[in-house]
Amino acid sequence: MSEKHNPADGIAFVNGAYVPLAEASIPLVDRGFVRSDATYDVVHVWNGRFFRLDDYIERFHDSMRALRMSLPFSREQIAEILTECVRRSGLRDAYVQMTCTRGIPARGSRDPRQCENRFYAFAQPFVWIANEEQRRDGLKMVISSVQRIAPEAVDTRVKNFHWLDLTMGIFEAYDNDATVPVLVDGKGHITEGPGFNIFVVQRGELATPDRGVFEGMTRRTVLEFAGELGIACAPRPVTIEELREADEVFLTSTAGGVLPVTVIDGRIYGNGKPGPVTQRLSELYWARHNEGWKSKVIDYGAQAA
Ligand SMILES: Cc1ncc(COP(=O)(O)O)c(C=O)c1O
Missing domain, CATH: 3.20.10.10 (D-amino Acid Aminotransferase, subunit A, domain 2)
Structure with a gap:
């Protein structure tokens, strides 16, 4: 963990590694960024507890299925990655996002079937719609x-x-x-x-x-x-x-x-x-x-x- 970042500002999971949220990045050519070709879900942690975690992960899977995406992670592994983001952040109240993007197309290809779907996740301090x-x-x-x-x-x-x-x-x-x-x-x-x-x-x-x-x-x-x-x-x-x-x-x-x-x-x-x-x-x-x-x-x- 880099010295200049406070874990409580957020922890992300990118390319199989946990990094400070401020340093997390995705490739510019990921279709998730250039085509909004992505789905995501957001679950919250309140007082050190995930609320309805399994239901949120199930819904995330439903979304991926509808967009013909898949990831090499089981529901349990996704739960573990999200938990690890929160654990490393130390946050008791958190906004936790899981994202699946289409990924990066093969050079010269526009065929979404050829993309390897990517998984990103992060935990950051709880976000309120209203003050x-x-x-x-x-x-x-x-x-x-x-x-x-x-x-x-x-x-x-x-x-x-x-x-x-x-x-x-x-x-x-x-x-x-x-x-x-x-x-x-x-x-x-x-x-x-x-x-x-x-x-x-x-x-x-x-x-x-x-x-x-x-x-x-x-x-x-x-x-x-x-x-x-x-x-x-x-x-x-x-x-x-x-x-x-x-x-x-x-x-x-x-x-x-x-x-x-x-x-x-x-x-x-x-x-x-x-x-x-x-x-x-x-x-x-x-x-x-x-x-x-x-x-x-x-x-x-x-x-x-
Ligand atoms: C467009 C839209 N509608 C409704 C909701 C509320 O959904 P939830 O209660 O799962 O947060 C969200 C949440 O982000 C949303 O983006």
Whole structure:
């Protein structure tokens, strides 16, 4: 480990070796970089425990299969590499990414079948979509004029790097005194935003878009909680109108859990405070983390802080 890097800034796994995240690099000609020909997944560590690690790795495999990629690592080996990144970083709360790229084509070839797929991973300090104040008071959102890439073009259920629509949506949000956009589908429905799914609450019932979205792990967790709590919840098309008229709106993401939205296009929801259903689900999300629900303890060994 180089002296000039603090392991707690992040550790990566590249070309079979663990290196400081700041020194990790990929070849410029990897199609993952020049063609967005890649898939990835992000799992988090909270209080020294991975949350739903096996489920995230399973989803990563589903994405690879859909893109006709494969790696010479078993699920257990991937889990071990991710764990080793976290262990070496010493981080108790971490954002842990696994990436599979198409790799480097043979000289003069455009045939993706000839590429050897590559695996990259890293652990870095936990990333939040919302800062402390936004988590307490809610986020400001805009209904973006940008359409989310159509699922007929790129399967949004496969976690991908096609983020230009989401990124332009972020600019639109900042231009309009907000921090997050929700993208639309061009047919009157909402889809998702940069790094999150969206839920609306109306008369105590939940709904979340069922199409043209990435099926987030936090979304799945909330759907499970709703089942447990007896809250009706349907993945189904959600119109822009429904969003405007909702009693409560919240986001779900690995990067922060259940996050309230209290302003949309300048309209204040619920007196500008997170609503009761949002709060209940958010509290349950973190309570489950503290109980160790669906989580895996990391053995930090001798370097435990
Ligand atoms: C486009 C998109 N939608 C939704 C999500 C939320 O998924 P998860 O809850 O698994 O973090 C993400 C996560 O990065 C995402 O990139």
